[in-house]
Amino acid sequence: MKTCFKLCAVSLLTFASVASVQAAQTNIVQTLNFKLTVWSQGPTTTNGNIVTVQANQQSIITKDIIGWLGAATTNNFVNGQLLVINELGVPAAKTHIIVRTKTPITKKTAITNDVDVSDFFASVTYAATVNNFSYDSANNVVNAGTYRGYWGFYLLNNPGYPTLPVTFQVTGLGVDSATSIVGQKKVVYGLVDQFSIINAAGTGEMNGNTFIIAGDITIGDGKKFSTKNLEVTP
């Protein structure tokens, strides 16, 4: 009877550990950065015979967008980081855009708070990508490659939330550089996408006034992928 009990306990423990391993999910976490310039129509002034028409030129950086998202979602995103999270090794893997804030408790520990803001963003592929990669059909492995496409990227209002002060849509040549994540025993776990649209251009709206916009949107910021970009969630 005792032996039977022990066996059951061991079986339960084994099952629990296997279940916990299966439940763990590895995500690729990369920064999403914006560096955009906005031109809008400024005031017209008349001084005698001289009529001056001015253009306003202003900037948008990632912090600005995080601030607008914080206002719309009633969150304090001070020192927040805009991140793109891709699920790894999951069929029909989803991509999430989150704002991560860290509140320090001690010198070495902090409470991490993630707020999903995916519904404020959208991306569109306007044409089939032009791809450059190699494929190992014997081992079913896609090697590192580059995918160029005509992409669109949107910052949108999200129904159910207060409107953002600024929305925009840009299009441009996007370059998606995919790098294989190779684990122990040279097993390829998946691909990391480092996406960028450099010199994108489009239009936007601020408080009902339209503007034109140009600049760069990057995921991963062109930096080498490292294990720091991998996160395991329970």
Added chain:
Amino acid sequence: MRLTTLVAVLLLTGLVLFLAGWFRPHSKPAAAAPSPSSSVPLEEAASIQVAAPQLQTVAPSTLPPVAAAATPDAQTIENRIAELETLALNDDTNSLQLILVALSDANPEIRGAALESTIQFGSPDAIPALQSVLAKTELAEEKVKIQEAIEFLKLPPLVTTVPSMP
């Protein structure tokens, strides 16, 4: 009886270890390096064929701390870049200063990350430091990027006031 045997075994072991140490071949002293100040006439020096030095690969961990710091490994570079990204999220002067110091780093990856962090910090206070780095930089590609960053930071932000949150 047992104690005697134990003492004998210990003594024998000690003797064997001592002899092993005594007969171990001593390492030869390193060959004297040629003096860099040895005088050779210029005409002769031009005709001397010097064999290329045999470079030895030395693991970073075996280098003294100063030498290791001069050539950071991939992990150190990653950590520095991650630090710069975190600093860019802040709004305080100290964070900006730490980012600006990294603009002059010997490593081009760290310099690139520092420039990106300067842009994302989003303060025109960085412009004088960028201009100073621009004057010292000799690489054409970096000059262009620094100049673009200066022009970008001169722009006012699109929306200067965001409703404050609780």
